Amino acid sequence: MSRYSATCHIIDQVRLAQDIFHLVVDAPDIARVARPGQFCMLATAHGGGLDPLLRRPLSIHDAWPSGRLEFLYRVVGKGTDLLSQKGPGETVCVLGPLGRGFRPEPCGKSILVGGGLGAAPLLFLARSLDRMDVTVILGGRSIHEIARLDAFEGAAGEVLVTTEDGSRGIKGLVTTALERLDISSSSHTDAIPCVFACGPWPMMKAVYAWATAKGIAIQVSLETQMACGTGVCLGCAIRPSTQGRYLHTCKDGPVFFGTEIDWG
Amino acid sequence: MPYFEQKSTRPLPRTGVDLAGIKFKNPVILASGTCGYGQEIDDLLDLELLGGIVVKGISLGERRGNPPPRIHETPCGLLNAIGLENVGLERFLSEKMPWLRKIDTAVIVNILGNSAEEYVQIARSLDRVPGIDGIEVNISCPNVKAGGIAFGADPALAAEITRRIKTVTSLPVIVKLSPNVTDITVIARAVEGAGADAISLINTLLGMAIDVKNKRPVLANIFGGLSGPAIKPIALRMVWQVARAVEIPVIGIGGISTSQDAIEFFMAGASAIQVGTATLVNPGSAAEIVAGIASFMDKEGISDISQMRIP
Ligand SMILES: Cc1cc2nc3c(=O)[nH]c(=O)nc-3n(C[C@H](O)[C@H](O)[C@H](O)COP(=O)(O)OP(=O)(O)OC[C@H]3O[C@@H](n4cnc5c(N)ncnc54)[C@H](O)[C@@H]3O)c2cc1C
Ligand SMILES: Cc1cc2nc3c(=O)[nH]c(=O)nc-3n(C[C@H](O)[C@H](O)[C@H](O)COP(=O)(O)O)c2cc1C
Ligand code: FES
Numbered sequence: 001m002s003r004y005s006a007t008c009h010i011i012d013q014v015r016l017a018q019d020i021f022h023l024v025v026d027a028p029d030i031a032r033v034a035r036p037g038q039f040c041m042l043a044t045a046h047g048g049g050l051d052p053l054l055r056r057p058l059s060i061h062d063a064w065p066s067g068r069l070e071f072l073y074r075v076v077g078k079g080t081d082l083l084s085q086k087g088p089g090e091t092v093c094v095l096g097p098l099g100r101g102f103r104p105e106p107c108g109k110s111i112l113v114g115g116g117l118g119a120a121p122l123l124f125l126a127r128s129l130d131r132m133d134v135t136v137i138l139g140g141r142s143i144h145e146i147a148r149l150d151a152f153e154g155a156a157g158e159v160l161v162t163t164e165d166g167s168r169g170i171k172g173l174v175t176t177a178l179e180r181l182d183i184s185s186s187s188h189t190d191a192i193p194c195v196f197a198c199g200p201w202p203m204m205k206a207v208y209a210w211a212t213a214k215g216i217a218i219q220v221s222l223e224t225q226m227a228c229g230t231g232v233c234l235g236c237a238i239r240p241s242t243q244g245r246y247l248h249t250c251k252d253g254p255v256f257f258g259t260e261i262d263w264g
Numbered sequence: 265m266p267y268f269e270q271k272s273t274r275p276l277p278r279t280g281v282d283l284a285g286i287k288f289k290n291p292v293i294l295a296s297g298t299c300g301y302g303q304e305i306d307d308l309l310d311l312e313l314l315g316g317i318v319v320k321g322i323s324l325g326e327r328r329g330n331p332p333p334r335i336h337e338t339p340c341g342l343l344n345a346i347g348l349e350n351v352g353l354e355r356f357l358s359e360k361m362p363w364l365r366k367i368d369t370a371v372i373v374n375i376l377g378n379s380a381e382e383y384v385q386i387a388r389s390l391d392r393v394p395g396i397d398g399i400e401v402n403i404s405c406p407n408v409k410a411g412g413i414a415f416g417a418d419p420a421l422a423a424e425i426t427r428r429i430k431t432v433t434s435l436p437v438i439v440k441l442s443p444n445v446t447d448i449t450v451i452a453r454a455v456e457g458a459g460a461d462a463i464s465l466i467n468t469l470l471g472m473a474i475d476v477k478n479k480r481p482v483l484a485n486i487f488g489g490l491s492g493p494a495i496k497p498i499a500l501r502m503v504w505q506v507a508r509a510v511e512i513p514v515i516g517i518g519g520i521s522t523s524q525d526a527i528e529f530f531m532a533g534a535s536a537i538q539v540g541t542a543t544l545v546n547p548g549s550a551a552e553i554v555a556g557i558a559s560f561m562d563k564e565g566i567s568d569i570s571q572m573r574i575p
Contacts, residue, residue, distance in 0.1 A: 001308065003307055003308055004308075005308055005546070005547060005548055043545075043546075050493050050521070051339055051340050052337060053337060053340055053341065053342065053492055053493065053541075053545060054337050054342065054544070054545060055545065074355075089567055093546075095308075095546075095547070167276055224332060224333075225332075225333055225334075225335050225336065226335075227337075227342055227344070227541075227544045228298075228543075228544040228545075228547075229333050230304065230305055230308065230544075230547060231300060231304045232298060232299050232300040232304050232543070232544065233297070233298060233322075233335070233344070233345045233346070233544050234297075234329060234334070234349050234486045235334045235335035235344060235346060236332075236334075236335075237329060237330075237331070237332045238332060239331070239332070239348070244331075245326075245328060246328060246329060246349065251304075
């Protein structure tokens with residue numbers, strides 16, 4: 001395992017919408033070994049303070065050989081709020097890359113489905129795949145929740161947007177777009193597609209049901225509470241599909257095959 | 265005598281400690297349940313820089329642990345209800361010990377059971393296993409036979425466990441006390457009288473959190489153990505009390521995140537300390553604490569950990 005604990009310089013931090021931020025840091029060790037779907041733990045307390053005590057898990061939005069490491073996140077509480085107050089010239093402690101990311105599979109078209117900030121890990125994944133075989137579906141309540149559309153359009157052959165209020169793209173949910181998708185039309189293979197999804201639990205459940213009904217393999221990136229992110233506390237347990245041992249999101253995941261977990 | 269030694273005005277600080285017959289390179293040990301079986305964080309923390317490691321609590325059989333959610337953050341603290349998920353004695357010995365054995369640091373095995381017999385059986389199986397330097401007995405678990413009361417809350421039960429474990433092992437026995445009692449010195453004296461070689465304290469404080477939006481407890485287990493900086497003043501007070509109530513060495517645990525925190529525990533009477541939640545926050549914490557203690561001793565002209573104790 002190659003994981004690093006680094007104090008990183010912030011290259012840039014941009015507010016993309018009301019509460020959505022795009023953070024870029026310089027983290028050469030982490031960026032060079034990171035795989036799509038992995039995440040990092042970021043310290044958010046200012047000046048090495050103790051509150052919030054725990055680091056916050058954020059998916060790797062993108063990573064570059066130059067050492068550039070990107071995150072895309074929504075401010076939901078104290079930790080993300082403190083993080084959003086930082087700017088270029090300041091530093092942030094980052095631990096990563098952590099966990100098991102998306103597993104490349106021989107398949108036809110890759111359908112990447114992101115709900116809200118679930119889009120975060122999908123850009124790095126899209127860039128690692130053959131552009132013309134990638135379809136990205138981004139869903140949100142309104143246009144304000146669709147972040148980094150330009151970047152996705154540059155990385156995928158096809159990008160579909162769904163909004164619940166119809167302010168952009170297809171009016172409805174990501175599943176509305178999935179239902180309309182012609183899944184047989186892969187550019188140069190007849191192989192069946194595969195799905196990679198990240199977003200709120202109900203969305204992933206619906207996408208899992210859709211994929212399973214079509215006999216399509218699906219990988220999902222999950223969130224649970226985390227204390228360490230490194231596999232030592234066992235706090236991030238998640239129910240498996242079998243009766244056996246619990247899975248742990250930070251080391252067995254955060255990306256799982258849909259068949260591995262208990263969808264309740 | 266070489267020239268540089270003559271020039272030195274004070275002796276080099278001696279951070280090593282001999283405690284309960286175990287030789288620790290320095291007084292900083294990783295606490296049970298916060299470092300797995302070591303290998304999980306080997307790439308982020310050089311275990312050989314530390315005095316020792318206490319592995320995740322081992323039960324006779326494998327344990328699945330509690331359902332999620334298992335953890336919740338509180339101001340400067342962490343509530344956990346992991347439910348002692350662990351690989352069990354057999355897999356620990358066959359899968360985890362071979363790696364631990366190769367590491368040049370003291371290895372202490374934390375054990376737990378639902379009955380006195382279970383503790384005894386585990387302790388017997390660990391005796392004479394190469395690479396194990398000591399046993400730490402977690403007496404915070406409920407005793408199924410005594411109606412679920414924690415072993416650590418009853419001086420007679422705590423003493424009985426200690427006595428029986430001592431008869432089946434030649435390894436040093438450290439008894440880890442629960443803070444969830446009215447007078448911790450009573451339990452401390454009871455296990456000392458029963459032959460404990462050392463005492464470690466504290467384990468987590470029982471607590472809970474409620475999710476106001478969903479109108480239910482946050483943790484699936486309802487209650488959880490509180491750890492982290494929030495509990496340090498309580499831990500420090502209990503270490504002070506116990507260090508003055510018993511003759512055997514005391515290992516201080518509870519909210520230690522910096523060398524400053526560690527030094528407070530040495531001043532309260534601890535011979536060594538354990539780092540728990542701090543490792544979850546920053547895997548390198550324990551190594552930073554080792555370095556901080558050495559530089560404090562050097563600066564203050566202290567040559568031995570025990571000199572820090574406030575009489
Ligand atoms: C593996 C992993 C990857 C993640 N990647 C991203 C990412 O790329 N971008 C991103 O924006 N977030 C991501 N998250 C979620 C992110 O970690 C949390 O939003 C963050 O920890 C909240 O911290 P806080 O201190 O701001 O909020 P807290 O003060 O901890 O919580 C404030 C409120 O937000 C709620 N909350 C906490 N966690 C979440 C959550 N996961 N989702 C929704 N509400 C939550 C709490 O219940 C509480 O009501 C990821 C989580 C995991 C486990
Ligand atoms: C996630 C977690 C798991 C723990 N598991 C154990 C355990 O298996 N056995 C044990 O004796 N103590 C266990 N503890 C208690 C710690 O070893 C330590 O006594 C306590 O957390 C207080 O120290 P701290 O504030 O430095 O964390 C656990 C603590 C945490 C946070
Ligand atoms: S968050 Fe600690 S083991 Fe996964």
